[in-house]
Amino acid sequence: MADNESVIIIVVYGASEVIDHQNLWTALETLAQQCSDILWMVGGDFNAVRDLNEVCGISGDIRMATEEFNAGILEAGLIPLPMQGEWFTWHNCSTSMRSLWKRLDRMLINDRWLARFPSAYYHSLTPRTSDHSPLNIWHHEIVGIPMYAVTRKLKALKPVFRLQRRNKGDLTMNVQLAKGFLDEAQQLRRVRRRILQINDENGFTHTDLGEIAHEFVSYYQNLLGGTRRRLSVDIRYLRPWARHCITDEEANQLLLPLSADDVKQAMFDIADDKAPGPDGYSSRFFKAAWPMVGEEVTRAVLDFFSTGKLLKQINSTILALSPKTTSSYCAKLT
Structure with missing residues (x-):
C-alpha cells in the first residue's frame, strides 16, 4: 500500500435482538457515502445470517431478518470477502436436540478494496473456548x-x-x-x-x-x-547377529x-x-x-x-x- 493511502476498518458487534438490527444497516449506509473513494472493510459478529444455508438446527423464522440484512449490505455497496475454513462460526454449546449452528461472523468489503486486493481472503477458525470462532x-x-x-x-x-x-x-x-x-x-x-x-x-x-x-x-x-553410558562397544561382536549391514549409500542417506x-x-x-x-x-x-x-x-x-x-x-x-x-x-x- 502507498504511504498516503487511507483505509477504514470497522469492527461490528451486532445487537442480539432482530428489531435493533436496522440501526446497524442504516449506519452502514451512511458510512458508505463517506467511504466511496476509500478502501473500506467491515467485519465481526453481525448476529445475523444472509441465507438459510447459514443455519443448521432448529431456529425460528429468520426470512425477514435475512432479507433486511441483504438489503442493508446492498445499499451500503458491500460485498463478502472470500472465506476459508469453518462455515459455521457460532454454536449454542448444546448437545441436545436443540443444538444450533449459525454463520454470524463475516467480513465485508467495498469494490475499491476488491480492486486493490483481488486475492485477499480471511480464515474462519473452529470455535473453541468462546461460542464464536477464536482469535x-x-x-x-x-x-x-x-x-x-x-x-x-x-x-x-x-x-x-x-x-x-x-x-x-x-x-x-x-x-x-x-x-x-x-x-x-x-x-x-x-x-x-x-x-x-x-x-x-x-x-x-x-x-x-x-x-x-x-x-x-x-x-x-x-x-x-x-x-x-561411557562404555564403548566393539560392533564387530554384533555382526554375527546383524541380518543386514547398511551400505555406504544408505549411510549417506542417513546423514x-x-x-x-x-x-x-x-x-x-x-x-x-x-x-x-x-x-x-x-x-x-x-x-x-x-x-x-x-x-x-x-x-x-x-x-x-x-x-x-x-x-x-x-x-x-x-x-x-x-x-x-x-x-x-x-x-x-x-
Whole structure:
C-alpha cells in the first residue's frame, strides 16, 4: 500500500435482538457515502445470517431478518470477502436436540478494496473456548529462537484451554466432584500398587520404605547417568547377529539434512493415543492444528538439528514407576 493511502476498518458487534438490527444497516449506509473513494472493510459478529444455508438446527423464522440484512449490505455497496475454513462460526454449546449452528461472523468489503486486493481472503477458525470462532493466538510475535517461540505460545494456550474446561458447567461443583473422585482413586492406587519389597542388583531384599526408595533412585541414576553410558562397544561382536549391514549409500542417506516434509512425516507417524509430554500436548493436538502451528514447529525442530541446542523445558520427561503385577508386589531391578 502507498504511504498516503487511507483505509477504514470497522469492527461490528451486532445487537442480539432482530428489531435493533436496522440501526446497524442504516449506519452502514451512511458510512458508505463517506467511504466511496476509500478502501473500506467491515467485519465481526453481525448476529445475523444472509441465507438459510447459514443455519443448521432448529431456529425460528429468520426470512425477514435475512432479507433486511441483504438489503442493508446492498445499499451500503458491500460485498463478502472470500472465506476459508469453518462455515459455521457460532454454536449454542448444546448437545441436545436443540443444538444450533449459525454463520454470524463475516467480513465485508467495498469494490475499491476488491480492486486493490483481488486475492485477499480471511480464515474462519473452529470455535473453541468462546461460542464464536477464536482469535488466532498462535500468530502473536515472540522474540527469540524458534524453539523458545513455540514453547511460549504453547504455554500461552494453556489458559485458553483451562477457560474452556471451566465453561463446561459449575466450576465449584465440578472441582469438588473431581477432588472426591481423585482422592478415592489415589487411595485405591496406594493400596493396590504399593511396593512392599524390592530386590537390588546383588539379590538382596529390602522391605524398609526408605531403602526401597533409595534403590529406585540409585537404579535410575546408574541407568541414566552412570558409567555404563561411557562404555564403548566393539560392533564387530554384533555382526554375527546383524541380518543386514547398511551400505555406504544408505549411510549417506542417513546423514542428509532433514527437510520440512521429514518433520511433518515424523509427527504424523506418531499415534494419536500416545501419552502426551510433560506440557500436556499430545501428537493429536499438533496434527489437528498443523495448518496453524506446523510451520513454526518445523522451524524449531530444524533449528535443533542445525544448532544442537535444546531448551531445558523441551528436554524433560516424567518417569512413572509401576510395580509388576504379582501376588507379593515385588519388583526386581536387575
